Amino acid sequence: MGKCNAANSSVVVEKMCVGKSNCTFPVNSNTFGDPCEGTAKSFAVQVTCSIPQNHTYWDFSLIDPMMEDFMAATRNHTVIINFSTIPAWMYKTPTRVLYPDNPDREAHPGYTQGTELVDPTGKQLGEYYGRLVSWYTQGGFKDEYGTEYHSGHDYIIPYWECLNEVESEHHNTPESYTARYDEMVTGIRAMADPDHKITFVGLALAGRETSFVSYFLNKSNHQPGIPLDFISYHFYASSSNRTDPNAYENFFKSADGFFNQVNAIEDIRKALSPETRTTIDEIGVILPDDNDPHAPAFPSIYWNAAGSMYAYIYGKLSLQGIDVLGESQLVGYPALPELDLEPQFPSVALLDWTTGYGTARYWVLHMLIHNFQPGDRLVETFVVSSDGGRNPFCGSILNLENLMLECTDIGAFISKIDFASYGTPSGTCLHYEKGSCDTANSTSIVETYCVGKSSCTVPATTEIFGDPCYGTVKHLVVQAECSHGGGVQPNAVGGVYAQGFIDVKTGGKKVLLVNKGNSKAVVTVPAASGGSFVYVDETTMGQTSEVSKNIAFDEIELLPFATGTVHYP
Secondary structure, three states, X not given: OOOOOOOOHHHHHHHHHOOOOOOOOOOOHHHHOOOOOXXXXXXXXXXXXXXXXXXXXXXXXXXXXXXHHHHHHOOXXXXXXXXXXXXXXXXXXXXXXXXXXXXXOOOOOOOOOOOOEOOOOOHHHHHHHHHHHHHHHOOEEEOOOOOXXXXXXXXXXOXXXXXXXXXXXXXXXXXXXXXXXXXXXXXXXXXXXOOOOOEEXXXXXXXXXXXXXXXXXXXXXXXXXXXXXXXXXXXXEOOOOOOOHHHHHHHHHHHHHHHHHHHHHHHHHXXXXXXXXXXXXXXXXXXXXOOOOOOOOOOOHHHHHHHHHHHHHHHHHHHOOOOEEEEOOOOOEOOEHHHOEOOEOHHHOOEOOOOOOEOHXXXXXXXXXXXXXXXXXXXXXXXXXXXXXXOOEEEEEEOOOXXXXXXXXXXXXXXXXXXXXXXXXXXXXXXXXXXXXXXXXXXXXXXXXXXXXXXXXXXXXXXXXXXXXXXXXXXXXXXXXXXXXXXXXXXXOOOEEEEEEEOOOOOOEEEEEEEOOOOOEEEEOOOOOOOEEEEEOHHHOOOOOOEEEEOOXXXXXXXXXXXXXXXXX
């Protein structure tokens, strides 16, 4: 209440309204008196209506227009639908969770309160989602009291993802989420999918917590007959600087660390439920201070860096057999005062918020969709530096990342580890020295991973090397030798990534190229002359698609953070 307030306001309104289905009263000094003469006054009231027995409330007026637009835009395409947040009234909360006055414009950061369901059996939750899906696929539903709600919708929804980033929303545990997944699947099948045509996607983890994966994929933790069709999780890279393109090179190092997490999850999936498929359905970059209204604008080359990171992840995870990779998100924007909008993750946008056209992130995705397809065969591909690498050669990586070493000549293998230190080593390649913090058996550990192999990946983690100096930032450095030729560190900052494919329909050869660095690179692709090169780089900004050109020579120039596809003649 303000300093100016009619003390009898509540009493007056109660006399006029309590016990009635509706009420009207004049808001003036004759009704309430004048608590501050000469001052402009307003009136506000909050009321609670009694809840009639045998009655429910359903209102799709705000969500239906969005759902209808989405389904129209994706007609003839496969979609995964996710109504991700369980209504607050299903949870026990200390106080009643109120809705914002304008849900179209106001975020509600405190909405997802509570961890314990009002109905601990989960039946209420399952039936709610069953009716929700029925609204869109069966033309409507009957509520608990037999009242019919008609929608007229008959959409085909082939995939339904159960909740989103569940370890954050309502702080689910592996046990609580698994129980809620089972009840949702049961309710949806009973009310909307009796023929079991819907494929279900579980987990949708913000992180990659293996405890969730292990528990969820253990069939003994589920009710009989519950399908484990898909699991899903997310990945976002970042950088230390919002506006410096050189800092964007670290997107790829973050991706390398993510691949190690994917490997761990895949090991669990293959052991517990090998028939379950995987969709990593949110992949992107979130720059520092992204939702700060005063954050500086990032340069346009950022879109190319983020797009090329997605292409890099596409190539790497195709080798691992991941089924679906989703790029997040279609719409984002900075603060738009003219529309009274606060920032909404502008660095994650696929569309330019000023023009509506695709950013480079969008066109990289478009290029991948139209140049590669399920069934294409991946072939072993090597990238050799212009000097053929060095021998001995070196590699270094920060703690929690993966160090990759590779011999460049065909048939060559890593024959010797001259030096290795996990801790605080100093010096440069060929002149490394151990620091005061060092894992004594670093060399033997790296030998186990690498000697006798053409390439190897060594996780720079305390799980592998122990922790020689707790609380200190550590690095892994290695000096190695190849049996002949030279060697390189493929995941060094910058550099070019390549992956070859054989087209499933034509048998034609094609190569995905990604420049991971903020500098121009020249790549020689043997026998590519006479073919074509489809690419997205900083010169294609403003284009309505990726650009294609004929290849006159085997050498291809890649501008900073460029992505392209070579089609052999």
